[in-house]
Amino acid sequence: MEKINSFKIILLTVFGVAGSGLSKLLGGFDMTLQILIVLMIADYITGLIVAGVFKKSGKTETGALESRAGWKGLCRKGMVLLIVLVATQLDKVTGIDFIRNTVILGYVANEAISITENAGLMGVPLPGVLTNAINVLKQKAESEE
Template structure:
């Protein structure tokens, strides 16, 4: 095996290990987590587009946004571990649902600023999802 093949093999091994650890930490690679990841990526892209549109692109703002995105996934990990500890299966679901709705609302706001017409029913669905997640969080608070 030549040197470049060895390096590529190590990169793949490290990447697979990181993905496995993160997937486990976040409760598995299910549809909810996949949707959250897609929404997060789209929110980042639309946020950059909004900043370009407003001629307000800033690395400082982007840095703060990146910290918030990492924070989202840290909270998902905490929710996952709380589910394990409490032997439940809903805390992670509510947390991911909340962040999907929050990211979705942010996406629609970003695109709205850029002048993209938005279907009202999409905004309504996202708001309902956020509201139901908020209601679920209130139920969890009552039980703790």
Template sequence: MDNKYSILIISFLSLGGSATAFLLGGLDSLIKVLLALIIIDYISGLMAAAIQRTLSSRVGFKGITQKVFILALVAVAHMIDMVLGYHHFIRDATIVFYMVNEILSIIENAGRVGLPVPGFLKRAIEQLRKLGDIDSDATKSKKSSKKAEKKKDSNQK
């Protein structure tokens, strides 16, 4: 009986992996790095929130939802590439955008836990923000939603 369940589980995992690889345009180094950065950002955000005593399951769930949407947007970008006949151009640009965004968030989390951030890194981050328009609507809405959540949490206390 155990062997049948093992085969079934392996089959479902293989199917899921194949579907994911298709949707994301393969599991190349860009996707692997993006996935690693997503995980590091989420964990560093949890640690920063724990240290600041602002840990919230609602905020954590929202973070997971945002990470899933990043992958969904990569899948959409890959599909656009397929339709237009590009070879991963839009997909790769989308991945790089979110990689930079995740790196910025990880560095911000380092600052939240009291870790000093070197000046050269701050300058590099500022250049990346300007170059990739990272501090656009997505970042602004993230900041405004954080402010709204803090205000809501303080009103509940």
């Protein structure tokens, strides 16, 4: 029993140190980063529900849950955090506190749109104003590509 408790303490310490270091690299665990992470988790969960329960995912041919599509989604979310890390470092180099927050807010908007799209695929009624705003943002993003 004592070995289990000491292993638990070591494991929690390692995770605590790693989380603290990552938080520092990402510019601190402030409200903007917390919101981004919460929305990323919510988007991933709603994506799993759309694919697993409703079988309406646009990420797979059948629309059903697929581990490869889930892994790609996690990799994308990891890349978002890497971009936030780069933006944080750019803030440090330039001596301003603008780039990181702008990048995070951009991704917050993107995650919110994705959650809303997932809700629509589940059949949750969406206000017309919201669907119009999403369509405008999609068209704008496609025209910029």
